[in-house]
Amino acid sequence: MALIIGANYLRASKAFLAKLNNWRKINTLIARSTKQDSEHVQDKLPARSNGMSRLSSLFIVCATLSAGTGSAHAGTCANQITQLRQVAQLDHQPTPETVRQVQTYGQLMFAAALAEAEALNVEGNEAECLLAASRAKQMRELG
């Protein structure tokens, strides 16, 4: 059982790292394209266009930052717990409070992961909470 729980933690961690790597790739691409744009403009266009390029670069940075802020807010553990509970209610999936209605191990594991996520959220452990919420999501989708 410890091996299974450990494997689930590992899977959730890998998924998180994969998402982090994707963001890094996107940021690198933006940085490269901005740099190439800037060099290209400096070589061939007048100073006014150079100013426009800086303005567009600034716009890209602002857009990226605002998008990042939005997704970070949407991805907080408390929000994920709320979403999981709403979906569970729609699917008539047992939650920790209604665990007496559990019929399968998929449902039991979902309820356990959700309860763990909520406990970690109360303790303020956001990273572990997100992992537990991710496990709950996996259990709900697979179970």
Add this chain to the structure above:
Amino acid sequence: MFFVPRSRDVRVPHAAAVDTQSCEADSRLCATLLVGKIVSDSAAAAADTGTSDYDSIR
């Protein structure tokens, strides 16, 4: 050696025995109890090694 359900669809025996009052009062205790239920079921399954619903892990 532990026994875990081969499929998530395996039905939970004695589900009604899970303490719902603790789950309403304390998330941490609830999570511990629910995981404990899975482990205790696994231990019970270990006693019956002939069951086909569980995989064994050494």
